[in-house]
Amino acid sequence: MKTNLTPIISALTRQRGVRGSLLVDETDGVIIDATLHVGMKGPAFAALAASLYRKARLSADAAGLGGVTFLRLRATEGHVCAAGKNEMVLVIVADARANIGLIRMEMLKALERLVI
Amino acid sequence: MISVAEPWVEAPLKRFVDDSRVTFALLIYPSGQVLGQSGFSRAVDVMSAAALAAGIYATVRELGRTLDGRGFRDVFHAGAKRRLYLAEAATPRGTCLFLTVFDEQSSLGLVQLYFEELRTSLAQMKVQVPDAAPMLDENFEVELNRNLAMLFGRAPGRRSITPTS
Amino acid sequence: MADDIRRLSEALARDPASPVYLQLGEALRKTGQLDLALKVAVRGLERHPHDADSHDLLARIAVDRGELERAFDEWDMVRRIAPAHLGARKGMGYVLFKQGRYVEAQAYLSEAHELDGEDETVATALAMVRVKLREAGAQAPQGPQGPRQVHPEDTEDTADPADRDDPEHLRLFDQINEGGEHTALLLDATGLVMAGTYVTQDGRDVAQEVGAELSGVSDEARRAMRHLELGDWSSLTVETDAAVVAMAPMRDDALLLVAATKAMPLGLVHRVLDRCVERAGAWLTKGGG
Numbered sequence: 001m002k003t004n005l006t007p008i009i010s011a012l013t014r015q016r017g018v019r020g021s022l023l024v025d026e027t028d029g030v031i032i033d034a035t036l037h038v039g040m041k042g043p044a045f046a047a048l049a050a051s052l053y054r055k056a057r058l059s060a061d062a063a064g065l066g067g068v069t070f071l072r073l074r075a076t077e078g079h080v081c082a083a084g085k086n087e088m089v090l091v092i093v094a095d096a097r098a099n100i101g102l103i104r105m106e107m108l109k110a111l112e113r114l115v116i
Numbered sequence: 117m118i119s120v121a122e123p124w125v126e127a128p129l130k131r132f133v134d135d136s137r138v139t140f141a142l143l144i145y146p147s148g149q150v151l152g153q154s155g156f157s158r159a160v161d162v163m164s165a166a167a168l169a170a171g172i173y174a175t176v177r178e179l180g181r182t183l184d185g186r187g188f189r190d191v192f193h194a195g196a197k198r199r200l201y202l203a204e205a206a207t208p209r210g211t212c213l214f215l216t217v218f219d220e221q222s223s224l225g226l227v228q229l230y231f232e233e234l235r236t237s238l239a240q241m242k243v244q245v246p247d248a249a250p251m252l253d254e255n256f257e258v259e260l261n262r263n264l265a266m267l268f269g270r271a272p273g274r275r276s277i278t279p280t281s
Numbered sequence: 282m283a284d285d286i287r288r289l290s291e292a293l294a295r296d297p298a299s300p301v302y303l304q305l306g307e308a309l310r311k312t313g314q315l316d317l318a319l320k321v322a323v324r325g326l327e328r329h330p331h332d333a334d335s336h337d338l339l340a341r342i343a344v345d346r347g348e349l350e351r352a353f354d355e356w357d358m359v360r361r362i363a364p365a366h367l368g369a370r371k372g373m374g375y376v377l378f379k380q381g382r383y384v385e386a387q388a389y390l391s392e393a394h395e396l397d398g399e400d401e402t403v404a405t406a407l408a409m410v411r412v413k414l415r416e417a418g419a420q421a422p423q424g425p426q427g428p429r430q431v432h433p434e435d436t437e438d439t440a441d442p443a444d445r446d447d448p449e450h451l452r453l454f455d456q457i458n459e460g461g462e463h464t465a466l467l468l469d470a471t472g473l474v475m476a477g478t479y480v481t482q483d484g485r486d487v488a489q490e491v492g493a494e495l496s497g498v499s500d501e502a503r504r505a506m507r508h509l510e511l512g513d514w515s516s517l518t519v520e521t522d523a524a525v526v527a528m529a530p531m532r533d534d535a536l537l538l539v540a541a542t543k544a545m546p547l548g549l550v551h552r553v554l555d556r557c558v559e560r561a562g563a564w565l566t567k568g569g570g
Contacts, residue, residue: 029225041508047225048505054223055501056519063494064487065540066312066522073502076512080505093509101547135504229508 005033008110012090013037015106017098019078022091023114024050026084040093045080049091053082070104079103085111120152122209128237129154136230138218139198143205146170146213155217169202169215176202192224201227205235208243286312293321298328306338310345313522318342333363340372349376367396367403374406375480383413402486409478412452453477453564454557463541463550465557467564470534472496476564479540492538495519499528499536516554518547527554537561 005023012021013035020036022045029047036042057068073080079100081092090111092103118133120126125143133141133154140155142162148170156162177187190203201224202215214234218227289305302325309318319342326335340355353376359369370393377386390407397403453476454465466477472493479488502514518527520543527550529537539554 024225027220027223029223030228041510043225044229044508047223047229048501048508051223051226052498052501052505056498056517059494059498060519060521060526063491064311065491065524065526068519068521070518070520072518073505073514074516074518075506075509075514078509078511080509080511093511 005114006035008113009033010035012092012103012106012110015094015098015103017095018103019093019095020045021093022046022049024089024091026050026054026087026089032088045091045093049080049082050089052080053084053089053091057084070108072100072104081107083107083111085114088114090114117157118152118154121149122151122243124241124243125152125238128234128241131237132216132230132234135233136216136218136226137221138216138227139221140165140215140217142166142169142215144169144213144215145209146173146211151207151212165215169213173202173204173213194224199224201231203231203235205231205238207238208241212238283312297324300325300329300332300334303334303338306342310338310342313345315342315346319346331362333359333366333369336362337366337368337372340369344372344376349379352376365396367393367400370396371403371406374410378406378410378413383410386410387414405478405486405488406480409452409480412455454560463539463545463553465540465553466492466538467531467561468492468496468536468538470536472536475535476561491540495526495528495538496536499530502528503530503534516551518550520547525550527551529554529558531558531561532565535561535565 009021009023012018020034020040020042022034022036022042023032024030024046025032029050031042031046034042034046052073053068053071056071060066060068068084071082076096078096079092079094079098081094081100081103083090090107092107094100094103118126118130120129129141129143129152132138138155140153142153142156142165143151144166145151148166150162150166153162156165172191176191180186180188190201192202193200198217198219200215200217202213205212205214214231216227216231286305286308289301289308292301293299293305302321306318306321306325309315309321319339322335322339322342326332326339329335336355336358340352340359343349343352343355353373356369356372356376359366360373363369370389374386374390374393377383377389387407387410390403390410393400393403394407453467464477464479466479466488467475469475474488474492477488478486479491480486498517498519502517506512506514514530516527516529518525523543525541525543525545525547527539527541531537537554537558539550539557541550541553
């Protein structure tokens with residue numbers, strides 16, 4: 001299903017090394033919109049990344065560190081990046097060799113353009 | 117705290133509760149008999165929840181058939197603080213209903229994710245299927261009470277809930 | 282927080298003489314709105330020039346603005362107005378510590394300790410100062426590069442035998458942290474601090490709080506990895522309004538946490554994290570002590 005957010009999400013997925021990008025409802029952990037490479041488990045990424053982002057947001061707030069602007073999980077075979085706005089979380093799954101600096105910048109720019 | 121009426125339910129149910137961090141979980145037969153539970157502290161609450169879940173599920177299945185030509189597979193309700201998810205799962209003993217209640221420690225996405233795992237585990241369980249016996253109303257009440265007593269540690273060792281005649 | 286600020290602003294507008302300016306100033310400070318916080322504090326001080334809390338607020342804001350001298354003067358004023366003010370001693374001790382004036386810092390922190398012997402943050406700060414004093418004492422004979430304010434004889438005076446059991450865990454990451462605007466903690470599987478310190482700009486040691494709150498994030502990461510088919514996680518970086526926090530898993534489900542200022546480049550934060558992981562790994566292999 002295409003939404004008015006699809007072009008923004010799709011543009012992120014075209015970045016080198018990105019396997020999928022998802023816009024997720026932070027509270028419910030379900031996909032609002034996504035563009036994924038074949039074989040990617042979208043619902044699992046959505047649920048787990050939103051939960052991770054939410055936990056980080058609440059913990060950082062409780063620890064007096066303020067709001068979370070960006071989160072990156074690095075693993076041996078890839079990265080998960082997340083940035084949130086208005087109870088939505090923009091999630092990117094990328095290869096281990098992806099240019100995370102560039103992806104981070106594009107995500108933050110995309111987040112500014114997202115209006116729901 | 118998890119308690120089960122049948123041991124084969126324990127491991128998958130515990131894993132679901134640990135992973136999804138739900139507040140309550142209840143696995144029942146469509147008749148309302150309880151297979152296992154987590155989070156409830158009183159038998160009366162389990163009894164109420166089991167009866168209500170069975171009732172809700174029967175209703176929404178029928179509603180699904182009327183509106184969509186087939187029964188709805190799962191039900192989600194978002195309350196102010198707590199959310200409820202109700203779905204069916206196939207087991208070697210037949211179809212069961214699964215009810216879970218969760219708060220902000222979990223999410224619908226997580227519950228669905230881990231419920232799929234639970235559903236798969238339950239379907240693959242190697243359990244001896246008992247001889248079919250009629251589920252008489254009189255037996256049901258006796259069995260339900262025994263079942264609840266077992267779940268809350270007030271009945272001796274019978275671990276099967278095969279209907280008695 | 283934004284709602285609180287709005288509510289407090291409205292309350293102050295309704296009654297400019299109200300002490301609510303203290304809460305408003307603190308809320309603004311915590312959200313990094315330092316210029317506004319300063320205005321609120323200065324106006325409050327104009328109305329309440331002999332109020333110790335007003336000077337205390339101004340001192341905290343000054344620290345956040347990097348104006349250590351001004352902060353020290355304000356806390357000095359607090360001490361004159363309210364001789365038993367614990368926060369003033371802690372603040373002055375912190376400023377002196379940041380300036381490398383460890384002997385003087387020790388004096389103020391000792392006074393704070395006398396005022397409240399139960400305050401763990403003071404005890405930790407005092408232990409850190411003593412570590413620095415001993416290091417300075419060891420360096421002084423080698424030449425003029427050691428901290429100028431420290432005299433070896435001062436360190437001799439303070440080195441009581443109990444201090445020889447100096448907490449190695451407190452200074453595990455000192456060499457890595459030196460000169461940088463970052464701090465490191467090693468947490469066990471239950472979120473308790475095993476090594477390192479986390480001292481805020483106003484001198485509070487919040488290691489336990491930060492550790493307890495952030496360790497739960499690594500549980501989430503661990504859980505996520507089971508389903509995402511991305512292998513094991515090696516680091517988690519969280520950028521917040523106030524800081525960058527990077528975490529890495531250690532053996533026995535322990536967690537290494539590095540917190541840096543926003544000004545520190547992200548690549549450098551990861552480099553520091555890697556070095557701290559190496560250091561903590563060696564320390565844990567030795568048995569953690």
